[in-house]
Amino acid sequence: xxxxxxxxxxxxxxxxxxxxxxxxxxxxxxxxxxxxxxxxxxxxxxxxxxxxxxxxxxxxxxxxxxxxxxxxxxxxxxxxxxxxxxxxxxxxxxxxxxxxxxxxxxxxxxxxxxxxxxxxxxxxxxxxxxxxxxxxxxxxxxxxxxxxxxxxxxxxxxxxxxxxxxxxxxxxxxxxxxxxxxxxxxxxxxxxxxxxxxxxxxxxxxxxxxxxxxxxxxxxxxxxxxxxxxxxxxxxxxxxxxxxxxxxxxxxxxxxxxxxxxxxxx
Amino acid sequence: xxxxxxxxxxxxxxxxxxxxxxxxxxxxxxxxxxxxxxxxxxxxxxxxxxxxxxxxxxxxxxxxxxxxxxxxxxxxxxxxxxxxxxxxxxxxxxxxxxxxxxxxxxxxxxxxxxxxxxxxxxxxxxxxxxxxxxxxxxxxxxxxxxxxxxxxxxxxxxxxxxxxxxxxxxxxxxxxxxxxxxxxxxxxxxxxxxxxxxxxxxxxxxxxxxxxxxxxxxxxxxxxxxxxxxxxxxxxxxxxxxxxxxxxxxxxxxxxxxxxxxxxxxxxxxxxxxxxxxxxxxxxxxxxxxxxxxxxxxxxxxxxxxxxxxxxxxxxxxxxxxxxxxxxxxxxxxx
Numbered sequence: 001x002x003x004x005x006x007x008x009x010x011x012x013x014x015x016x017x018x019x020x021x022x023x024x025x026x027x028x029x030x031x032x033x034x035x036x037x038x039x040x041x042x043x044x045x046x047x048x049x050x051x052x053x054x055x056x057x058x059x060x061x062x063x064x065x066x067x068x069x070x071x072x073x074x075x076x077x078x079x080x081x082x083x084x085x086x087x088x089x090x091x092x093x094x095x096x097x098x099x100x101x102x103x104x105x106x107x108x109x110x111x112x113x114x115x116x117x118x119x120x121x122x123x124x125x126x127x128x129x130x131x132x133x134x135x136x137x138x139x140x141x142x143x144x145x146x147x148x149x150x151x152x153x154x155x156x157x158x159x160x161x162x163x164x165x166x167x168x169x170x171x172x173x174x175x176x177x178x179x180x181x182x183x184x185x186x187x188x189x190x191x192x193x194x195x196x197x198x199x200x201x202x203x204x205x206x207x208x209x210x211x212x213x214x215x216x217x218x219x220x221x222x223x224x225x226x227x228x229x230x231x232x233x234x235x236x237x238x239x240x241x242x243x244x245x246x247x248x249x250x251x252x253x254x255x256x257x258x259x260x261x262x263x264x265x266x
Numbered sequence: 267x268x269x270x271x272x273x274x275x276x277x278x279x280x281x282x283x284x285x286x287x288x289x290x291x292x293x294x295x296x297x298x299x300x301x302x303x304x305x306x307x308x309x310x311x312x313x314x315x316x317x318x319x320x321x322x323x324x325x326x327x328x329x330x331x332x333x334x335x336x337x338x339x340x341x342x343x344x345x346x347x348x349x350x351x352x353x354x355x356x357x358x359x360x361x362x363x364x365x366x367x368x369x370x371x372x373x374x375x376x377x378x379x380x381x382x383x384x385x386x387x388x389x390x391x392x393x394x395x396x397x398x399x400x401x402x403x404x405x406x407x408x409x410x411x412x413x414x415x416x417x418x419x420x421x422x423x424x425x426x427x428x429x430x431x432x433x434x435x436x437x438x439x440x441x442x443x444x445x446x447x448x449x450x451x452x453x454x455x456x457x458x459x460x461x462x463x464x465x466x467x468x469x470x471x472x473x474x475x476x477x478x479x480x481x482x483x484x485x486x487x488x489x490x491x492x493x494x495x496x497x498x499x500x501x502x503x504x505x506x507x508x509x510x511x512x513x514x515x516x517x518x519x520x521x522x523x524x525x526x527x528x529x530x531x532x533x534x535x536x537x538x539x540x541x542x543x544x545x546x547x548x549x550x551x552x553x554x555x556x557x558x559x560x561x562x563x564x565x566x567x568x569x570x571x572x573x574x575x576x577x578x579x580x581x582x583x584x585x586x587x588x589x590x591x592x593x594x595x596x597x598x599x600x601x
Contacts, residue, residue, distance in 0.1 A: 013411035014551075025414055095389075096381060129409055129531070130389035132377035135345075139381035144461035145345055147374045160465070166370050166477065166534075167282070168470035168526055175461040184519075184532060226386030226423040230404065232416045235557075241578035245569070249587040256563070256581050256588075257595045265540055265561050266507060266596060 001055035001154065003045045004109070004116040005079065006102060006137070007038035009063055009070035010127045018234055025234065034070045037122025039077075041182040043189040044152050045120050046078030052154060056080050058113060062090060062102055068205045075200035076192035082203065083109065087210040092222030095128075099136030101220050104213040106141065117176040118159055123148060123183040131181070138179035146174050150185040272306030273331075275364040275425070277352070278324050279371055280314040282342075286323040288480040289367030289432035294328040296394045296435050297365055300403060303396040304362055307331050311364075313351050315341035325446045328438040332448045333359070339457045342464075343371050347455040349378045354453045356383060361425050363403055365394075368429035368535070369479070376429050386420035388428040390535075392558070402426065411531055412554030432479035433537020433558045470524040478527065478534045483509025483542075484559075486529055488552075489516040490545020490566060490585060497523055499586070500544055503593040506600075512536065514546045530555040544585045548573025565589065 011030045019026050034042075042059065049055040059079040061067045064086060071082035085105045093101065110116060119138075124131035131147075138145035150169075151162040158173040164183055174180075192200070210220065218224055242259065246252040260266045276297045278290035294308065301308040310329035312320050317336045324332050335351045352375070356364070366372045368390045380387035388405035395404035395417075402419040405428045409416050420426035478484060485504040487497055497511060504511050512534075513527040529536055530552040537558030544565045546552060553576055556562060564577035565585045574580040581588060 011410075013413060016410055016413050018413065025410065094386065095377065096384070096386065099381065127410055129407075129411070130377075131373050132380070132387060132389055135374065135377035136381040139349075139378050145374070145378070146462065148370060164370070164525060165467075166479075166526070168524070169468040170464060171466040171468070173463050173465055178461065226384075227388060227418050227420050230417045230419045232409075232414055235408065235412065235415050240575045240580065243569075243574060243580045243582065245582040249583045250591060252581050252583050253588050253591040253595065256579060257592060259579060260561075260563070261599070263561075 001048060001052050001118070002114050002116050003048065003055060003057045003118050003120065004106065005038070005042045005045050005057060005059045005074070005120045006134075007042065007059055007061050007070060007074055007122070008035045008125045009033070009061065009067040010035045010125050013126045032066065032070065034073050035122050035125045037124060037126070037182060037184070039122075039189045040185055041120040041122050041180075042074055042078055043187065044149065044180075044182050044185065045118075046190065048118075048152065048154055049078060056113075058083065058109065058116075060085065060102070060105060060109065062086070062098060062105070065207075071205050072200045072203060073192070075203055076196040077190050081113070082205050083208055084205050085208040085213070089210040089217065090221050092225065093220060094225035094227045095130050095132040095136055096226055097220050097224040099133050099140055100224065101213070101215060102133070103137050103140030104215045105208055106137070108208065108213045115177060118152075119143075119177070119179040121179065121181045123181045134179060134181040141179070143177050143179055144174055145179045145181070146172060147181045148183045149180045150183060152180055271359060271361055272304045273309050273359070273361045274301035274304055274306055275309045275311050275361045276329070277364060277366040277372070278310050278312045278320060279367050279369060280312065280317065280320050284314075284316060284319060286320045287367060287369065288437070289369060289372075289430070291323060291327040291437050292432070292435040293365045293367065293430055294324070295438045296430075298328050298438065300363065300394060300396055301330075304401070306362060309333060309361065311352065311355060312336075313340050313348055321448055325444045326440045326442050328444070330446055332446055333451060334448065335451050335453050337452075337454060339455050344460055344462060345374055345378055346460055346462075347457070348375050349382065350455050351453050352379055353382050355451060356425060358451075364425050364427050366427065366429045368431045372429050376427060380427050383425070383427075385423040386418075386426060388418045388420070391428050391430045392434050394428070394430065403428070408554060412550050431535045431558070433535060470526045478510060478512055478529060478536050481510045481536065481538050483507040483540045484512040484529070484536055484538045485509055485542045485544065486512030486514065486546060487517050487523070487544050488514035488546030489520070490547075491517065491522075492545075494522045496545075499589045499593065503542070503589050503596075506593050506596045507540070509538070509540070512541075514552050543573050543577070544589060546573055547571045548576065
């Protein structure tokens with residue numbers, strides 16, 4: 001098995017605070033992490049490798065030089081190889097330009113590493129929250145996609161995937177090669193060991209530049225992005241309403257009931 | 267793609283029981299406004315099998331024209347068949363704009379379609395506007411887990427596409443007297459090309475079989491309800507109000523209730539008339555999914571819980587007492 005996992009380094013949005021005076025995001029000091037959904041995707045891949053030890057897991061990220069750190073973290077928890085695709089020319093890319101660049105990089109990697117049977121991505125990155133890059137990579141590569149996966153196992157030339165639907169779950173079989181996006185499974189990613197961490201930190205991560213891949217420069221970066229961010233703003237803070245804290249729970253509930261009833265809410 | 271029309275399309279998703287999903291009908295409302303602004307028609311796009319009922323619904327809720335692809339192979343959603351069908355329609359009619367509900371299905375199909383059309387797609391919008399100067403749709407969406415809002419334009423590509431959250435817009439009032447042109451397109455897909463086959467469908471029975479996204483009342487439980495059994499009184503309150511039960515990620519992750527009930531960034535985005543948050547602290551990942559609610563009631567022991575900052579009515583106290591009391595008062599008053 002030859003598996004690729006696409007990962008993104010993201011700011012930990014749980015730790016982002018709003019500047020109460022300027023009403024802007026405070027990004028300074030916010031730690032960078034491997035996008036949690038990508039970490040789940042890697043764990044799903046690592047579980048396939050657990051059952052098929054001859055599996056090779058490659059991780060790929062697009063981003064600045066510092067994203068090497070995220071790739072090293074992946075090397076410590078199951079990835080065998082890592083590549084960073086990085087170039088100033090890619091800056092400002094939206095999902096279409098990003099997926100185009102990643103698809104071109106994947107084609108280049110396949111020439112050297114052999115074709116990938118399965119490409120895993122996180123469902124979405126927690127900074128952009130679009131959930132578009134995975135399916136768009138699949139479309140660029142012309143392979144089937146399965147979204148919202150929580151489990152994946154191999155069977156012959158198919159992957160058996162359990163995925164979330166709006167109504168519950170479904171189990172599907174998808175022919176390889178395919179792309180699978182992963183949401184939160186019922187297990188957590190494995191932890192690195194001291195040994196695996198040290199080994200990962202010593203790894204040289206090869207950097208793939210724009211000139212190394214076959215792309216139309218009009219379709220990458222900001223220039224190749226159909227969507228443009230016109231403005232950003234922090235959401236208006238909703239003001240808290242009426243607080244009820246009477247002497248007893250019964251009195252509080254009576255008051256709440258009366259307020260809701262008077263306002264024709266119930 | 268060359269623009270031939272100024273029409274605005276709304277993709278109407280069909281549920282498994284053959285009805286129009288609410289979000290599609292909701293989008294006819296902003297769709298009507300934006301179509302007028304663009305100087306085009308409001309067109310409902312419906313793909314599925316046996317669509318008579320859905321076509322009627324779309325017309326009753328404001329579609330000025332309906333284009334359908336009604337064929338057996340679309341009886342169940344598949345990424346490849348649906349992308350093919352909608353792509354062929356766009357190629358034929360070249361609409362200016364297309365709105366798609368940001369459901370699991372919408373967010374599976376839309377990026378595939380946008381990429382095939384080589385155009386821009388804005389995900390999971392919570393507000394839509396029209397920029398008079400440029401003639402672009404102003405797509406507004408949350409990012410950074412709800413900490414930041416961004417307004418996006420797609421200036422040089424058409425159609426401009428966006429997925430829009432369920433529950434953000436209200437439906438236009440239903441008018442059964444509406445009439446509209448219905449165009450039936452014959453676009454086929456050979457299912458033998460499909461690379462995906464369904465092995466098993468595991469439905470988690472939702473209360474009253476109502477989806478969270480379309481529920482008018484949601485009673486949701488978080489870590490503070492203490493366990494699986496903690497949902498029983500919430501269910502009773504929801505039943506008394508004709509609503510459904512929701513849950514925070516903490517409750518779902520603890521295995522107390524299934525993920526179909528989960529509300530928030532990694533769950534569902536809801537817009538009920540009444541949202542009652544029981545024992546939910548109110549992390550931004552949760553509140554990002556409920557801000558479309560008309561009225562938020564919070565019940566929590568902790569007076570410092572962030573949920574009180576967004577609640578219209580906050581009650582500080584023990585939900586184990588308050589929830590059954592409230593249920594009792596509502597039931598007694600009904601009689």
